[in-house]
Amino acid sequence: MSDMASQAVQHAAEAFPQTQELKTHNHLIDDKAALDAAWEQDGYWFFRDVLDKAAVARLRQSWIDELERNRVIDPVGSSATDKSVAYNGGSLETFPFRMEPIAAKRPWVQFVAEQPINAFFTRLFKDDPFWVPVVEYRATPPQQDRTKSRIDAIHQDGPFSPGIPFRICWIPLAEIDADIGGLMLAEGMAADRVSYHPKVEGGSNGAIPLDAIPADRWRRTTYQAGDVLLMNLWTPHTGLANRSDRFRLSMDHRVMAKGDKCPLVGIIEDISESHVVIRNAQGEHRLTIDPETYVRNTVGQKLNGTAITDFHTIGSEVIIAYDGDRASVVRPPH
Numbered sequence: 090m091s092d093m094a095s096q097a098v099q100h101a102a103e104a105f106p107q108t109q110e111l112k113t114h115n116h117l118i119d120d121k122a123a124l125d126a127a128w129e130q131d132g133y134w135f136f137r138d139v140l141d142k143a144a145v146a147r148l149r150q151s152w153i154d155e156l157e158r159n160r161v162i163d164p165v166g167s168s169a170t171d172k173s174v175a176y177n178g179g180s181l182e183t184f185p186f187r188m189e190p191i192a193a194k195r196p197w198v199q200f201v202a203e204q205p206i207n208a209f210f211t212r213l214f215k216d217d218p219f220w221v222p223v224v225e226y227r228a229t230p231p232q233q234d235r236t237k238s239r240i241d242a243i244h245q246d247g248p249f250s251p252g253i254p255f256r257i258c259w260i261p262l263a264e265i266d267a268d269i270g271g272l273m274l275a276e277g278m279a280a281d282r283v284s285y286h287p288k289v290e291g292g293s294n295g296a297i298p299l300d301a302i303p304a305d306r307w308r309r310t311t312y313q314a315g316d317v318l319l320m321n322l323w324t325p326h327t328g329l330a331n332r333s334d335r336f337r338l339s340m341d342h343r344v345m346a347k348g349d350k351c352p353l354v355g356i357i358e359d360i361s362e363s364h365v366v367i368r369n370a371q372g373e374h375r376l377t378i379d380p381e382t383y384v385r386n387t388v389g390q391k392l393n394g395t396a397i398t399d400f401h402t403i404g405s406e407v408i409i410a411y412d413g414d415r416a417s418v419v420r421p422p423h
Contacts, residue, residue: 106299108273108307111135111318121215132279132324138315140260141205145314146171148200149262151191152228152338159184161230162336171314172264173335176230188226192423197224197342214346221255221343221408222354222422229270229337232330239270239330243297247322248284249389252410252417253352255343257320261312262338269337270329272318275306279321294389297325319344352418353409360401362394365416367407376409376416384419 114134117123128134153170156162161179200206201220210218232239246257265271278285285301286294302325309329312318320326331337345351353376355369366375378384384392386400401407401419410418 106304106307108309109276109305111274111308111310112276113137115139118213124213128321129280131276132321133274133276134319135310136317136319138313139209140315140317141203141209142171142315144200144203144206145260145262147203148196148340149314149338151194151196152188152226152262152336155185155188155190156228156336158190170263173333174263174338175335181230181233184230186229188228191226192224195224197340201342210344216346216348219345219347219349219351221253221345221352222406223250223255223343223408223420224422225341227337227339227341229328229331229339231334231336232332235332237330239332240273240299241328241330243285243299243302243325243327244294245284245286245297245323245325246320247282248286248294249385250322250410250418250420251383252412253343253408253420254322254349255345257322257324258342258344259318259320260340260342261314261316262340263314265312265337265339266333267309267311268331268333269335270331270333271309271312271337271339272326273307273309273329274318274320274324274326275302276308276324278302278306278325279323282323284323285325350410353411354422355407355409357401357403357405357407359403360398362397365401365407365409365419367409374409376411376414378416378419382416382419384416385421387421387423 112131112135114127115136117127149170153165156174157164161176161184162174163177259272285297289295353367353374355367357365358368359366362378364375364377366373384397386392392400406422408420408422409416
């Protein structure tokens with residue numbers, strides 16, 4: 090490696106802040122008041138070894154099948170995959186980084202319906218869980234350009250989904266150590282519900298700069314299959330680039346208690362700049378859209394005028410937060 094390349098790698102490494110260990114909240118599971126206090130104070134709940142490992146393994150199999158199909162891992166057969174899935178150096182030219190083939194199969198539906206998974210979240214919320222269909226499936230290969238920063242994009246979910254008070258639910262599907270990267274969050278920065286996103290051209294939210302977050306707030310751990318991390322909408326967080334020789338496997342979802350003010354989820358039957366009509370199992374719902382309605386696309390950009398109907402089309406699924414008969418947020422599932 091040349092001196093210049095070595096210096097670039099060193100600079101990228103230095104851009105990664107030192108982190109402290111995540112708190113674990115297992116001991117608070119049956120104490121709602123203490124859980125609520127930790128949610129406000131810490132900005133997250135981290136539970137170690139609470140999800141049924143057999144259910145997680147069945148979910149993970151969709152990732153393994155896709156990686157084998159793309160020939161980027163060697164067939165694993167009966168080998169355990171909860172610790173690692175090694176990258177074999179195969180071409181990533183056509184690799185589906187957003188895991189669209191898995192997304193099309195919606196394996197989360199079967200996973201959250203499994204009895205031990207549903208039982209855990211029911212116990213946690215003291216209520217039935219409501220799963221908002223905003224799901225990301227990730228099988229992140231080793232970072233190819235090691236001169237780049239390890240930080241993907243620091244962000245908060247709150248500014249992009251106002252009016253939908255879901256909890257971010259991040260589930261590691263195999264071991265994720267410091268080299269593999271995974272999720273890093275800023276502890277204790279959610280209670281004031283302040284957006285740290287700078288405004289960029291067009292009024293949208295830019296990525297949060299690293300120096301906007303106090304260096305001593307960053308937390309992560311070595312995650313294992315069976316763990317689950319739930320985050321406050323206003324907790325700054327980021328993914329860390331994978332510097333290992335393995336794939337990083339995870340799923341992040343959005344969950345609420347059914348007793349919360351849950352959004353409407355349904356299929357668009359009609360939509361214009363001034364209204365949207367959707368249908369779901371409960372029937373038809375018509376809501377008005379006004380200039381203050383946050384109608385957004387998959388990357389959080391606010392849509393106006395004909396851009397609304399260009400993006401949101403009849404027959405597509407949509408998630409809507411509402412006040413009475415007015416839509417406050419209209420967003421796609423992804």
